[in-house]
Amino acid sequence: MENNMDDQRNKEKILQPEDYREPDCVLCGDPYGAAPKVKTVPLQRIIEKVDEFQTRQDAAGAERMLKYWLSEAELGGDLKGQLGIRNEFIGLYRKNGRKEDAFESIQEAMRLLDELDFHGSISSGTTYTNSATAYYTFGSYEKALPLFEKALEVYEKNGKTSSSLLGGLYNNMGLTLTALRQFERAGIMYGKALSVMEQVPGSEPEQAITYLNMADCASAEKGTEEAEEEISAFLDKAEALLNQSWESAKHGSSQEKGYCAFVFDSCAPTFSYYGYFIASEELKQRAQELRSSAVS
Secondary structure (H helix, E strand, C coil): CHHHHHHHHHHHHCCCHHHHCCECCCCCCCECCCCCCCCCCCHHHHHHHHHHHHHCCCHHHHHHHHHHHHHHHHHCCCHHHHHHHHHHHHHHHHHCCCHHHHHHHHHHHHHHHHHHCCCCCHHHHHHHHHHHHHHHHCCCHHHHHHHHHHHHHHHHHCCCCCHHHHHHHHHHHHHHHHHCCCHHHHHHHHHHHHHHHCCCCCCHHHHHHHHHHHHHHHHHHHCCCCCHHHHHHHHHHHHHHHHHHHHHHCCCCHHHHHHHHHHHHHHHHHHHHCCCHHHHHHHHHHHHHHHHHHHC
16 A cells, blocks of 8 residues: 555656646647647538629639638648638639639649548549549640549449539539540430439539530531531520529529529520520520529
8 A cells, every 4th residue: 555655656746748838828728749629610601601702703702701711721720621612712713714723722632632531532522523623624634534533433432422413523524525535435424414413303504504515515526517406406405404494593592593693604605606696695684683683
């Protein structure tokens, strides 16, 4: 018993790290050398706010907000938050034609995937898809395709992948394959996109986009005159789906209206290119009406 008491007294004499380390913060009392606590950012709310800025076509506002929250995520050691925000930056810069900024954000997102060891996760599939889409947008098709293929492997292996994610991947991968003149593979991807999205309620805008992409693929492969009937069939299907979207969006939320307006603006030039001038102008007008009602 006496030896045990001596041992206890000796232990009490030994200084512990918290006895001599100064705290990082006087108020919180965490000692130097202690593992920092991660302070997470509200990523879902940040994404929603980006959508609101884009509905108002306020890219500068979206960028300011993202930079603020990126700084907060870095200060808080929130790597997951940083990855999510970098993905938002990729999309923002892609939509606004800022190639170098988009590519820099891609590099940072890939670095974060390595640091988090997230390769093979749904988050990695999303990052691969966003990055590949940006590379496609800026004409770097050879860089885009390997990333789409990585995303394809991740998404198809994961049974929890949503149909919306799969549909978007198939569609965007089809665009890249068309640009690389791999028309047969592109057609397969577009077919997969339609079969997946047809099961998703409210996916008429995405289905319409796929049909327009199929029209472009047919034109690129066979020539516009040779594929005229095929192209017209695709355009008619797309127009019918966009009309359905219009009827739904008029009574939808501000976010739904903003998204539909974006889709209408994106689709209008394709209709115009193939001589569907009335449909093109109608889409532009409807986009403006939806955008106005979304911010009123």
